[in-house]
Amino acid sequence: MIKVTRLDGREYYLNPHQIELIELKPDTTIIMLSGKQHIVREKISQVLESIEVYRRRINPFINEE
Numbered sequence: 001m002i003k004v005t006r007l008d009g010r011e012y013y014l015n016p017h018q019i020e021l022i023e024l025k026p027d028t029t030i031i032m033l034s035g036k037q038h039i040v041r042e043k044i045s046q047v048l049e050s051i052e053v054y055r056r057r058i059n060p061f062i063n064e065e
Contacts (some may be wrong), residue, residue: 002050004030004040014038016051
């Protein structure tokens, strides 16, 4: 799960495996496979970094060189 922040400052967690796309319109909007939209304070780059960290944490040996 990745932590994100609502515009009102409340934090919550999303399952990154359920994210379909992320848009900037003008706030960062995360659209889930279900169609539900989450508008968050984080920049797209921060969300992507959180997803990368999460994926490394759940499978530390993938793509090891």
